Amino acid sequence: MKKLKQKVSNRSSDDSHSYGGQYVPETLFPALNEVQAAFDSIKSDSVFQAELHELLCNFVGRPTPLYFAKNMSLELGHDIYLKREDLNHTGAHKINNAVGQALMAKKMGKTRIIAETGAGQHGVATATACALLNLECVVYMGEEDMRRQALNVYRMKLLGATVVGVSNGSRTLKDAVTEAIRDWMSNLGNTFYLIGSIVGPAPHPEIVEYFQSIIGREAKEQLKNRINVLPDIAVACVGGGSNAIGLFHDFIDDKSVELIAVEAAGKGLDTNEHSASLTKGTPGILHGSYSYLLQSETGQVGIAHSISAGLDYPGVGPALSILKDAGRLTSTAVTDDAALKACYWASKTEGLIPALETAHAFAWLKETAPTLPGKKVILLNVSGRGDKDMQTLMENSDILFGDA
Numbered sequence: 001m002k003k004l005k006q007k008v009s010n011r012s013s014d015d016s017h018s019y020g021g022q023y024v025p026e027t028l029f030p031a032l033n034e035v036q037a038a039f040d041s042i043k044s045d046s047v048f049q050a051e052l053h054e055l056l057c058n059f060v061g062r063p064t065p066l067y068f069a070k071n072m073s074l075e076l077g078h079d080i081y082l083k084r085e086d087l088n089h090t091g092a093h094k095i096n097n098a099v100g101q102a103l104m105a106k107k108m109g110k111t112r113i114i115a116e117t118g119a120g121q122h123g124v125a126t127a128t129a130c131a132l133l134n135l136e137c138v139v140y141m142g143e144e145d146m147r148r149q150a151l152n153v154y155r156m157k158l159l160g161a162t163v164v165g166v167s168n169g170s171r172t173l174k175d176a177v178t179e180a181i182r183d184w185m186s187n188l189g190n191t192f193y194l195i196g197s198i199v200g201p202a203p204h205p206e207i208v209e210y211f212q213s214i215i216g217r218e219a220k221e222q223l224k225n226r227i228n229v230l231p232d233i234a235v236a237c238v239g240g241g242s243n244a245i246g247l248f249h250d251f252i253d254d255k256s257v258e259l260i261a262v263e264a265a266g267k268g269l270d271t272n273e274h275s276a277s278l279t280k281g282t283p284g285i286l287h288g289s290y291s292y293l294l295q296s297e298t299g300q301v302g303i304a305h306s307i308s309a310g311l312d313y314p315g316v317g318p319a320l321s322i323l324k325d326a327g328r329l330t331s332t333a334v335t336d337d338a339a340l341k342a343c344y345w346a347s348k349t350e351g352l353i354p355a356l357e358t359a360h361a362f363a364w365l366k367e368t369a370p371t372l373p374g375k376k377v378i379l380l381n382v383s384g385r386g387d388k389d390m391q392t393l394m395e396n397s398d399i400l401f402g403d404a
């Protein structure tokens, strides 16, 4: 852990150059190097790329539509385009990464895939990819999340995966990641850790970004073909940051495009119950990587809260931390209540029920768009659909239908 001390002592001088890294026990270094080598080789492997393309088109259902939301546009006075990742097989962007990494693991000769999951979306996507590619699948999930997302637990089992309940800590996503890393360390030979967001030790965040960047690449092309402009604003919700960086990746060098990351303010940014690590966190180490996170002054990792399980994580990917410090990205946050109301608003206005995670981006749109001058072209990533959230929505009907 020599590297760790060195980097931490540098942190006040120049944080942005040290985000990411590999803050893990040395026993994991050979495995990370093996993953890095595989990642380097698949990028220029035409057979791999052709297989991936085939799966993305004919199994996942890509390209996803870019939909001009005319009712929202009329109401808000801007041109709103929605990138419909909710229309992917399994209902969210997670499958882009799961299929890509599972295919990569297969090329590496791995036979066993492990994953962590919060809401169960990444677990379902991974179990799906493993069924497709004939790989053994073990998913770690906090017991609290298993209770909240019983349907997804059942889906994973139906897809042939083993779901292992985690009873440590807050029994949620953070603890599931910790357990998955522990499993990986004791099964390095045959096992591949298929991480679900742009978090974890290098090169994992970069791999996830690579497989998710198809979102923005497609959207950019679709917008060009349609109205031949770049968006003025690209906006996405942020848990670990994979759908956001997937949308942003191809626009980073287009300086005219404003990038907006919407985090979960939970019960309010002035409470201890939120997941706004970019907006309210400080740089530190979580799950092998140095990035913004929620922590106490002594470095204890905070407990995140969000009504949407997919945003309920106390850290965020290093790529977004770098963009934030560079002033390239603006982070903001909306509360549970605002997300619930926006979920109803989006559903009744455009006829699509978004995931509660995505509803955070819609809440930003609904609140902020009316205050923007002129007529903007706004590109919003619909990271997933809301079917998985029906129970939560029903339990919160009073807020949802309150004064939306």
Ligand SMILES: *Cc1c(COP(=O)(O)O)cnc(C)c1O
Pocket: 092, 093, 094, 119, 121, 122, 196, 197, 198, 237, 238, 239, 240, 241, 242, 243, 244, 310, 311, 355, 357, 358, 383, 384, 385
């Ligand atoms: C998991 C999930 C998220 C949050 O994860 P990111 O890595 O930040 O994208 C957002 N939306 C949906 C629908 C999800 O399933």
